Amino acid sequence: MITAKDLCFSYDKDKSFISKLNVEIEKGKITTILGPNGSGKSTLLSIFAGLNKPTSGEVIINNKAIQKIKKKDLAKEIATVHQQNTVPSDITVKELVSYGRIPHKKYFQGHDENDDVIIDWAIKRTGLEDLKDKVVMSLSGGERQRAFIAMALAQKSKILFLDEPTTYLDIYHQVEILELVKELNDEEDLTVIMVLHDINQAIKYSDNVIVMKCGQLIASGKVNEVIDMNLLNKVYKIGGFISEIENEIFFVPLKL
Numbered sequence: 001m002i003t004a005k006d007l008c009f010s011y012d013k014d015k016s017f018i019s020k021l022n023v024e025i026e027k028g029k030i031t032t033i034l035g036p037n038g039s040g041k042s043t044l045l046s047i048f049a050g051l052n053k054p055t056s057g058e059v060i061i062n063n064k065a066i067q068k069i070k071k072k073d074l075a076k077e078i079a080t081v082h083q084q085n086t087v088p089s090d091i092t093v094k095e096l097v098s099y100g101r102i103p104h105k106k107y108f109q110g111h112d113e114n115d116d117v118i119i120d121w122a123i124k125r126t127g128l129e130d131l132k133d134k135v136v137m138s139l140s141g142g143e144r145q146r147a148f149i150a151m152a153l154a155q156k157s158k159i160l161f162l163d164e165p166t167t168y169l170d171i172y173h174q175v176e177i178l179e180l181v182k183e184l185n186d187e188e189d190l191t192v193i194m195v196l197h198d199i200n201q202a203i204k205y206s207d208n209v210i211v212m213k214c215g216q217l218i219a220s221g222k223v224n225e226v227i228d229m230n231l232l233n234k235v236y237k238i239g240g241f242i243s244e245i246e247n248e249i250f251f252v253p254l255k256l
């Protein structure tokens with residue numbers, strides 16, 4: 001569904017950051033990008049979303065090169081929840097969610113009944129009915145994150161990108177967001193590509209992982225086939241062990 005072919009990218013014209021990266025994202029699955037801080041997770045996500053332009057190589061989405069897809073059409077394919085989401089201080093949840101309909105509208109075209117149905121659906125799907133008239137800035141971290149996911153849902157795209165959706169949340173709200181993401185993947189057939197820091201959450205909630213270090217793809221594939229102590233040691237320079245209970249693996253970190 002998304003294929004990166006010989007992808008190269010640099011922020012600095014004298015120094016390449018990502019070089020000849022090849023990877024495929026499976027349709028209908030949850031893929032998590034893992035890697036230390038600064039390894040290029042957000043950069044890769046932005047290239048996939050068409051926000052960062054590769055210096056060479058290409059990203060193909062549904063058999064089309066991303067560079068050839070108009071911004072507005074791309075927004076019908078991909079919705080992104082960024083790591084740092086900012087909003088005007090007075091905007092309400094419902095107004096925020098309605099922004100998700102913009103890619104489907106012509107300039108100055110107002111909302112119609114269909115938009116209202118989709119906006120209400122997105123609000124309900126993320127459990128925000130009671131908060132829909134509240135100002136986004138007044139919400140808690142978890143509620144705010146759900147509001148941004150609702151806006152992404154209102155875009156009605158089949159691919160959802162989430163950059164560190166749980167980073168600023170306590171453990172209860174982290175699990176709440178990840179359960180919501182899993183539900184959306186199952187029930188709305190959304191292909192999800194997200195960045196997480198917690199290896200055990202990545203194991204539990206993803207089908208596939210992409211592991212990055214210093215702009216390089218270190219490994220990609222099914223969680224159980226990719227994640228082992230060798231890899232974690234190489235990528236994070238951390239020791240520990242991987243255990244298995246009832247067919248689920250989990251990582252116990254220990255100092256080297």
Ligand SMILES: Nc1ncnc2c1ncn2[C@@H]1O[C@H](COP(=O)(O)OP(=O)(O)O)[C@@H](O)[C@H]1O
Binds near residue numbers: 011017037039041
């Ligand atoms: N806009 C930018 N301009 C220059 N360098 C950047 C920019 N964004 C990120 N970088 C650099 O690229 C590298 C990868 O960053 P990033 O993709 O944000 O990593 P991650 O998301 O894995 O923490 C880092 O060294 C970072 O400093």
Ligand SMILES: [Mg+2]
Binds near residue numbers: 041042083163195
């Ligand atoms: Mg990042």
